[in-house]
Amino acid sequence: MTMSPRLRRLVLTAHVTSSVGWLGAVLAFVGLAIVGLTSHDARTTRGVYLVMEPAAWYVLVPLAVASLVTGVVQGICTAWGLVRHYWVVFKLAITLVATVVLLVYMETFGVIADVAADPTADLEEVRNASPLLHALAAMVLLLAATALAIYKPRGLTHYGRRATRRDLA
Amino acid sequence: VADPQADSDGSTPRWVKVAAIVAAVVVVLIAVVIVTGRHEPSRHGTSGGAAPGAHAR
Numbered sequence: 001m002t003m004s005p006r007l008r009r010l011v012l013t014a015h016v017t018s019s020v021g022w023l024g025a026v027l028a029f030v031g032l033a034i035v036g037l038t039s040h041d042a043r044t045t046r047g048v049y050l051v052m053e054p055a056a057w058y059v060l061v062p063l064a065v066a067s068l069v070t071g072v073v074q075g076i077c078t079a080w081g082l083v084r085h086y087w088v089v090f091k092l093a094i095t096l097v098a099t100v101v102l103l104v105y106m107e108t109f110g111v112i113a114d115v116a117a118d119p120t121a122d123l124e125e126v127r128n129a130s131p132l133l134h135a136l137a138a139m140v141l142l143l144a145a146t147a148l149a150i151y152k153p154r155g156l157t158h159y160g161r162r163a164t165r166r167d168l169a
Numbered sequence: 170v171a172d173p174q175a176d177s178d179g180s181t182p183r184w185v186k187v188a189a190i191v192a193a194v195v196v197v198l199i200a201v202v203i204v205t206g207r208h209e210p211s212r213h214g215t216s217g218g219a220a221p222g223a224h225a226r
Contacts, residue, residue, distance in 0.1 A: 086181075086182065086184075086185045090185075090188060093192075153182065153184050154182060155181065155182035155184070155185055161179060
């Protein structure tokens with residue numbers, strides 16, 4: 001499957017924008033999580049954990065899905081393919097795993113927000129290191145995906161080698 | 170025209186092997202954490218937090 005050069009550039013722009021935007025949003029969550037763990041102000045601490053769930057639904061999830069979808073379209077519709085090059089396989093796996101974990105983690109965001117909304121819950125009960133740990137893990141994964149996309153380390157998969165020989169024949 | 174990403178000897182690049190080993194180790198560690206029941210939101214809390222499910226929706 002091929003795309004016109006104009007459409008290919010449009011999809012590439014959407015992919016780069018959503019992927020880098022996702023990384024930026026995760027960095028914002030790292031900052032929020034640090035504020036939640038360190039702030040001495042009760043309203044700020046509760047507010048941080050209350051805002052995480054809607055912020056994730058409105059920013060993280062759409063960017064993750066957009067990054068995954070545009071990445072798959074890029075792979076299918078360009079010569080890079082989805083499973084021809086090891087760097088593409090690894091990047092796809094990273095994006096897929098990060099998106100699935102994020103979707104599963106949305107329930108945890110809800111539980112954490114419920115604790116923050118409970119006026120009887122002690123502030124130390126509201127504080128939770130889980131968002132920081134998960135945001136840091138996501139940051140490492142997305143930085144690795146970004147590095148793969150930029151450096152494109154060489155290496156054809158077995159399928160890629162067969163496809164290349166077939167193309168040359 | 171030969172693919173510029175193709176390896177001259179056709180073997181799996183070293184970076185792929187290293188990355189695969191790192192990924193496998195991370196997966197095993199995460200699996201151990203999940204299986205041993207240490208992976209719950211309250212477990213990450215600085216003060217131990219609420220009991221799991223105490224604030225379930």
